[in-house]
Amino acid sequence: DPAASARVAVLDRRLATIATSIRVAETRDSRLATAEDALQDMRSLFERARDLILTASNATASSSDRSTAAIEIGQLRAQLLALANRTDAAARPLFAGADAQTAYAEAPDGTIEWTGGSDTAATDTVELRPLLAPAAAEAPRRTAFDWLDEAMTSLVAVDASATTLAPILTEMQRFSERITGAIASVGLRRSALETERDALLSEETATRIARGQLADTDVTTEVVGLQRLTLLLDASRQLFAQVTTRSLFDYLR
Numbered sequence: 001d002p003a004a005s006a007r008v009a010v011l012d013r014r015l016a017t018i019a020t021s022i023r024v025a026e027t028r029d030s031r032l033a034t035a036e037d038a039l040q041d042m043r044s045l046f047e048r049a050r051d052l053i054l055t056a057s058n059a060t061a062s063s064s065d066r067s068t069a070a071i072e073i074g075q076l077r078a079q080l081l082a083l084a085n086r087t088d089a090a091a092r093p094l095f096a097g098a099d100a101q102t103a104y105a106e107a108p109d110g111t112i113e114w115t116g117g118s119d120t121a122a123t124d125t126v127e128l129r130p131l132l133a134p135a136a137a138e139a140p141r142r143t144a145f146d147w148l149d150e151a152m153t154s155l156v157a158v159d160a161s162a163t164t165l166a167p168i169l170t171e172m173q174r175f176s177e178r179i180t181g182a183i184a185s186v187g188l189r190r191s192a193l194e195t196e197r198d199a200l201l202s203e204e205t206a207t208r209i210a211r212g213q214l215a216d217t218d219v220t221t222e223v224v225g226l227q228r229l230t231l232l233l234d235a236s237r238q239l240f241a242q243v244t245t246r247s248l249f250d251y252l253r
Contacts, residue, residue: 004214004215008211011207011210014207015207015208018204022197022201025200026197029194029197030089032190032193034086034088034094036183036187038086041079041083042080042179043179045076047172048072049076050172052069052073053073053165053168054169057160057166057169059162066155066156066160067155067156073148073152074148074152077152081106085102096116096125097117097125098117103128103129104132104145112143112146114129116128126185126186131178131179131182132144132145132175132178147168147171147172154168
């Protein structure tokens, strides 16, 4: 039947398009999952820095205790730079624009500068610069890295006290809250991708059934293929159900 053959060819092209779309969605989700992990590590980093500063600001803390805390905060600063420049499976920066190799880099004077470019609007990119940027009232260079530098300096200062360290504690909390908001945003984007993949799998199933009817293919082969797709669809729906049952408050805890 020429008409049926032509229709089969159309369905085959549609199946190829669907398969490509599914692969793209899975790649994007993988990239966002890696970014989500990095953001969670960043949040833990700021929480650890805050704990160190809070302990060191105690009146019973010795100068040796504060020096030890300063050393660890220096290590946290290095970890933050590594996290900011983390890449995906294709070695693309997670938090920088498409035209950049890194999000941040260390300048000759030791300060950390933004090198992530301006093209950060991609749907699978988390824009990191606002998260680590200064507050509106601060000087342009007061980034998260600058505050960690100040923490190290203040901890080893002769006049280190709860009063001098209080502003730094406030900033560590603010950066942690910003990262928490970003994690929630990434979770919502991943949920949307799961919905998209769910719809694609449903369409693929329906298309294969229609093609089988037109091509009069072996029934056993079609049933096995349909069972495989049904399993994939059920797994996708279960994962989507898990994501949708979580509220924004779950991300903020």
